[in-house]
Amino acid sequence: MQTGYKITHSITIPANAAQLKVMLYWHDPPASLLSSQTLVNDLDLTVQTPASLTVLPKILDTIPSHVTNTSTEGPDHINNIEQVVINNPLAGAYSIKV
Numbered sequence: 001m002q003t004g005y006k007i008t009h010s011i012t013i014p015a016n017a018a019q020l021k022v023m024l025y026w027h028d029p030p031a032s033l034l035s036s037q038t039l040v041n042d043l044d045l046t047v048q049t050p051a052s053l054t055v056l057p058k059i060l061d062t063i064p065s066h067v068t069n070t071s072t073e074g075p076d077h078i079n080n081i082e083q084v085v086i087n088n089p090l091a092g093a094y095s096i097k098v
Contacts, residue, residue, distance in 0.1 A: 007098045015091040021083060022047055022096055024057075028080040037078075043098055044075060045082040050092030057082040 013020055024045040031038045047055045058071040062078065076082050 009096040011094050011096065013089050013091055013094055017089050017091070018087070020047075020086040020089040020094065023081065023083045024098060025081045039078055039080060041080075042077055043080075043082070045084060046097045047084045047086065048095040048097065049086070050090050050094065055084050055086055057084050
């Protein structure tokens with residue numbers, strides 16, 4: 001794949017679904033020893049709802065003493081696993097964008 005390349009998938013969620021979870025995982029090669037970042041290929045996951053709301057992945061606080069903190073939504077530029085979680089999703093078509 002090339003920089004800036006985008007893939008979109010569509011799924012339809014039925015009425016009364018309790019939760020929608022979309023996960024993206026990719027095998028990332030090791031970064032060079034002198035690199036300031038460990039992630040070589042920074043993919044981004046978003047989900048667009050039928051109401052045109054864009055939902056970003058859950059991200060965790062990377063500070064060891066904060067491991068019990070609740071995750072927040074936002075762009076993730078340090079992990080090769082990203083997950084979007086939508087509780088009580090509206091019925092309809094969702095666009096998953098990578």
